Amino acid sequence: MWIEREISNDLHQIVKTFPVLALVGPRQVGKSALLERIFPQYRHISFDVGTLAKTAETRPQDFLNEYTPPILLDEIQYVPSFFRHIKTYVDSRKSENGLFILTGSQNFLLLENLSESLAGRVAVIPFLGLSASEWQASPISTDVSWKEFLWRGGFPALWAEKEKAPAKERWYQGYVATYLERDVRNLLNVGSLRTFERFLRAAAARCGRTLNISELGRDVGISTTTATQWLSVLQASNQVFLLEPYYRSLGKRLAKSPKLYFTDTGLASYLMGYSSPEALWSSKEAGALWETHVINQWLRRRDWHDLSMGIWYWRDQAGNEVDLLIEKNQKLVAVECKLTEQPEPKDIKGINRLKDFYGAEQIVHSYLACPIENSFDMESNVTVVNGWKTWEIKDF
Structure with missing residues (x-):
């Protein structure tokens, strides 16, 4: 069964505006399956195949002569020296976009010396499992x-x-x-x-x-x-x-x-x-995994749809904590994740401490993310929401 991925339309736009697209995420989250489905015109080469990886590493020009872009290169982390040849190829065709689509199950831009090779030429999209x-x-x-x-x-x-x-x-x-x-x-x-x-x-x-x-x-x-x-x-x-x-x-x-x-x-x-x-x-551990789930949804939303959004947590030395702070345009939204269908005033203790610390005017709105069906206001500027998915934020 094919499950549609939210980012498909964005990927089509990215290949029109960047010479290289890199989709980076854990194994088995569907990177290759998605790219093969939405870019059927690209020839697919997997560097899981040792002979192809060896050719790309030792005879890069022969490889590019045989597999002419546009191409989809899977598991690119296995051929680290090939990055500079991608750079050379891209630089020789400055007016062309969508030449290479790369996938990696290791975040190769964190690895030594690789980020410099494609700086300014690649759109890197973190990709995770189903939202x-x-x-x-x-x-x-x-x-x-x-x-x-x-x-x-x-x-x-x-x-x-x-x-x-x-x-x-x-x-x-x-x-x-x-x-x-x-x-x-x-x-x-x-x-x-x-x-x-x-x-x-x-x-x-x-x-x-x-x-x-x-x-x-x-x-x-x-x-x-x-x-x-x-x-x-x-x-x-x-x-x-x-x-x-x-x-x-x-x-x-x-x-x-x-x-x-x-x-x-x-x-x-x-x-x-x-x-x-x-x-x-x-x-x-259920509460911790509920919190993990909620924050994971906002991580996907940031990486896939809203790159300017910052996500953080807040904790003071007395142990008062807010699970998630969302920042955009210098505005803050506080989110507390609670595994309960009947939240109580004590559940917003961390949010109240945050408001005392920075000033209530600094917090645009606050939310309790709970496993409920329908949202409701707990008090002024504090809303209890269904935390299974991300939600639209008031006045943001």
Whole structure:
């Protein structure tokens, strides 16, 4: 079953205005399938094929002579030296756009020396699994609850027709094994993949929490330096993202460490060991994964539709916190994620502290994102909304 992706129309526009388009995201989120579907005129070359990767690396001109642009190059991270040849080709055809479409399951622009090669020539689009809106718009959602979407996650393969859909645990077992063998070995010389898998599971257990890298390393039995390096691998392979704290000139009294989130709640719930939506929903980690889900939706909205929007969290040294701050045009919107259908005044304690700290006039509007059907106003400038999807913000 094909599920339409929100960004399809934008990608068509991008190839008209940039010589290179790069779609970067984790394995199995549907990058190649989407691009092959919406750009059927592009010849598809995958560098998963070792002989093609070797040719591109050792005989780049022969490769370009045989595979003349416009072309779609899959898993471009396997041929790092080929970037400069793409640059040379693009620079020799300054009036042409849409020459190369690249995909990568590792964020190659984070890797050393690669960002300089295509600076100003490439539009880089972060790409993740299905958004809640994409999933809800598909026929499969009519027979499945939101709770199962949170538990199963947004990898398209898990939402095939029922007779073709793999068992979640089997699929994630294979996914993690492939990730460890291919991405981790390729990015980092890890002595023990079993230790790295323990690190991966320990990171999942901290989803939605302020990052303490030394504690994370200590729990796995590795040094802080190694933990920092391994976390960078999770970031470069787009498995996690760090939500940075927000502070202005008053920042000395605020938290400085980021919060850790997985980019897919299904992977996080698998790593935590939950075998059913019901087990997850009734667990102590359910609130953290609900928060992860809400923030993931806004991450997609920023990366796909609203690049000027900033997303942060806020926390003071007394522990008062707002899960998500959305900033645009120097205006702030506060969002608190609460796994409850009946929010109470105490649930906006962090929002009230934020208003006291910066001044209520600095906050355009505040929201409680809850698993409810219909929105309602809790009090002046505080609205309780359905947090499964992003929503339109008042006066923004």
